[in-house]
Amino acid sequence: MIEAGENLVRALLADPGVRLPVDDGELSRRTEELDRLTIATFRTAADSVERMLLQSTPEAGRAEAVVRATAAWERAYWASLPEWEHQVVTDVRPALYGCFNRADLLISDVSSVVSDFLASGKPYAVANTGGLSETAFRAAFPTAGAATALTPDAAGAPAPS
Numbered sequence: 001m002i003e004a005g006e007n008l009v010r011a012l013l014a015d016p017g018v019r020l021p022v023d024d025g026e027l028s029r030r031t032e033e034l035d036r037l038t039i040a041t042f043r044t045a046a047d048s049v050e051r052m053l054l055q056s057t058p059e060a061g062r063a064e065a066v067v068r069a070t071a072a073w074e075r076a077y078w079a080s081l082p083e084w085e086h087q088v089v090t091d092v093r094p095a096l097y098g099c100f101n102r103a104d105l106l107i108s109d110v111s112s113v114v115s116d117f118l119a120s121g122k123p124y125a126v127a128n129t130g131g132l133s134e135t136a137f138r139a140a141f142p143t144a145g146a147a148t149a150l151t152p153d154a155a156g157a158p159a160p161s
Helices: 002-013 026-038 048-055 062-079 096-102 112-118 134-140
Strands: 106-108 124-127 148-150
Touching: 026 062, 096 112, 106 112, 112 124, 134 148
Parallel strands: 106 124, 124 148
Antiparallel strands: none
């Protein structure tokens, strides 16, 4: 059922105007740098013990380098996309919190993503797909407490201003 819901959301968000990143070379360079710092390579026949031994102690300064490379990659990634269009992220990058930092608001079902988003302090809406009364919905799902509750008929959505 979750997969069907995800497919529906993707279908609703599908828009011929949404484009893939336009890479002027910067995004590729930043991706290569970040991959070099974060992807471990092993012999094809390496077992789990050998893999753990080879990756157990990172070199000094690696964590700081990963933080810098991640920030540079995110700047290049977001700069490669039109700012005014919504984006559908389907890969491991950008990370969830990087997306939260760029988002103006969140529209979600009841999930742990809502709890993670609360720290952003930004507005959010939660879909009440079960058609519960608003009081029952908020009582059953405390993370929806400060959200706009969206009913299947969209009655809970505020009118555009």
